[in-house]
Amino acid sequence: MGAFKEPHGGRLKELYLNEAQADQEKAKATDYPSWDLTQRQQCDLDLLMNGAFSPLEGFLGQEDYESVCERMRLADGVLWPMPITLDVSEAFAEGVGPGDRIALRDPEGVLLATLEVTDLWRPDKSQEAEKVFGTTDLRHPGVDYLMNRAGPVYLGGRVHGIEPPTYYDFKLLRDTPSELRGRFRKLGWRKVVAFQTRNPLHRAHQELTFRAARETEANLLIHPVVGMTKPGDVDHFTRVRCYEHVLEQYPDQTTQLSLLNLAMRMAGPREAMWHAIIRKNYGCTHFIVGRDHAGPGVDSNGEPFYGPYDAQDLFREHEEELDITMVPFRNMVYLENRAEYVPEDDVDPGDSVLNLSGTEFRRRLHEGLDIPEWFSYPKVVEELRRAHPPRHEQGFTVFFTGLSGSGKSTIANALLVKLLEDGSRPVTLLDGDVVRKNLSSELTFSKEHRDLNIQRIGFVASEITKNGGIAICAPIAPYAATRRQVRETISPVGGFIEIFVSTPIEICEQRDRKGLYAKARAGLIKGFTGIDDPYEVPENAEIVINTTELTPDLAAHRILITLEKLGYVK
Known part of the structure; x- marks a missing residue:
């Protein structure tokens, strides 16, 4: 099987057992070794079980892991750019092996799933970092996590889902792929363009996404990550309140907000393709790929980890196989003389361009200084000031x-x-x-x-x-x-x-x-x-x-x- 080509709305690989099977597995799991999941592992397990990581059926075994690292494909040839692995401690690994089952529990001890272990190995993390992230520089948050936080032993095997993790926040905005697909069908949305974000939305983002939806004649899904993002990012509680305010700026019945419980790796080009596969599993037909998509900034020498359009270039190479259409990010700028946002390449020589960098915005926020309304919406600024006072x-x-x-x-x-x-x-x-x-x-x-x-x-x-x-x-x-x-x-x-x-x-x-x-x-x-x-x-x-x-x-x-x-x- 060489291509990941499910039709829009095709079958998802949900990994939950039925009620009777789950009850039986729960009873047996009391005798299984128990592993308390880290935050990242819980995010990964959640998206494995609900089908967002289709076609995966569990944490990768060694052969799939090595193939994904080396050539962005599972061992059978299916396109998949990100290693999804269960890392554990040496002490825990000593008590398990292939053929065993282990209980996967949340930090409070609630049984979420069991893992049928097929593989146990000690990866070469430096090689993984070089292949997946293109660097071993610890300034990269994905590399830092891999080298300094992830366990030294990987377990692979099929997941048997018992129940999803419990989240008490924004319940009405947390959708599984099947739920979101069902909503699209009910609303009659045949074309959906997804926008990935881990930051608050300001006026330029609203203009960009509105234009992307209009140009593709599609409805818009604002699909922010609320699992794990880059260290130092605005907390998701504040961001979601900001998204809800920005949602008021779109025409009625055109846009949906849904939250994605993803643990980002900040892997740039590979991550852009991963994000696209996930959004296709959620029923989207188009995906906005931004400038330096999922990039973590600069390395120890002050150089960007990835080129500004590397993600778009890699996506374009695999677009047909991904079977989801890329909408390239066009940088939007505000023209004072026209009092509107336009794509950067539509600026005329006589136009007066106003710019407020992210660094300057954060400085003004931290120091309690004025933030112009052309840059952001007053309600968004109010939320950010409340969460991040001077x-x-x-x-x-x-x-x-x-x-x-x-x-x-x-x-x-x-x-x-x-x-x-x-x-x-x-x-x-x-x-x-x-x-x-x-x-x-x-x-x-x-x-x-x-x-x-x-x-x-x-x-x-x-x-x-x-x-x-x-x-x-x-x-x-x-x-x-x-x-x-x-x-x-x-x-x-x-x-x-x-x-x-x-x-x-x-x-x-x-x-x-x-x-x-x-x-x-x-x-x-x-x-x-x-x-x-x-x-x-x-x-x-x-x-x-x-x-x-x-x-x-x-x-x-x-x-x-x-x-x-x-x-x-x-």
């Missing part, structure tokens, strides 16, 4: 990192007093030793437990930040990947300022009141940071402080000035 009203985290004895705790305490003196927000200090005593007393100093300790600190700090407070964290935090995870946890809900206390190790040893360095050098303490365990120096810390050059008071004052410059403190 920086001086946001919570934030100040995250110290450095060797033991570098002066982190002393500076953190000085900063705590200065911020309490300011009194604009509640302030909490999460000192490394104090957290170890009260929150992580059962943990050892193994790498796994050190990471877990920092993740706990990051979680508590994110909750403080999300609720408008200030969290000051002062652990050693020796590993770059864990610090990056904490940043990614906190950044979507408020500010994150990393401070590297770069005091040389010789000075740290001289200050060592507890004699820990001496014990480590004598071999009495194993795995001590800076002696026989590495400290990975931050490369992008917002502030670097060497306490041989600054007193704690001056260091705290310098941090306070930086917070003022960044707009977090007035």
